[in-house]
Amino acid sequence: MTTGLPELPPVFHPVIALREGGGDAMRRAIEAAPGHGAGTLVWVRSLARVEVAVVLEPETPLAAARPALFAAASAFADAIGAYGPAEVPVSFGWPDRLRINAGEVGRARLAWPPGTPEDAVPDWLVVGIEARLIFPTGWEPGHGLHQTALREEGWLEEDLSATDLTAAWARHLMAGLAEWQHPGRQGGFSRLAERYLARLDAEDWMGAARRGLDPATGALVLEQDGTRRMHALAEALVAA
Structure with missing residues (x-):
């Protein structure tokens, strides 16, 4: 049973649905990770936003496993691409910001067991996204500079719901991870x-x-005029 989601690949089990205001999908997935393991999917039933997280069990050291965040961001872009206006650009701000038409709509998220050494294989990773479908009641123009919502950019309610986007993101995530690994x-x-x-x-x-x-x-590696600069992913991530 997928608790309200369209049919998902069997790799996603269990699927845990949270009520709006009933908890943070990322936190709930982190709590579930040690007991339920890989494939656990937690999502929030909401009309205003998309919030979903999946537990992974990597086979590589933590440092090399963190790029799962990039797969999560790309899965978001692929998922909404099938529903929204093709001319509206979907982009990322380093390393985890999700943008529509240059406005921030949400972020990708990543968590791992505290204290895991960079060269050790973590017991689990949790990867997820959160994205704004509509602005909250009372939101005033200019209150959130450079922020936007999917509905504001042409993604219509009758075409795309949080349920649809959650399921589409999960499928694209698995495809991206398989392509990488x-x-x-x-x-x-x-x-x-x-x-x-x-x-x-x-x-x-x-x-x-x-x-x-x-x-x-x-x-992130930046090369120019023989100079090479590196911006660490771990240091740039917003805490999950």
């Missing part, structure tokens, strides 16, 4: 990096540098 002709980390970097917004602090991602750590 089981590389074929065009898979592997290079494909994961390519998909993420194609949507990464250029910020002033990046200058005109050529951008890349370090497969060992997920760090």
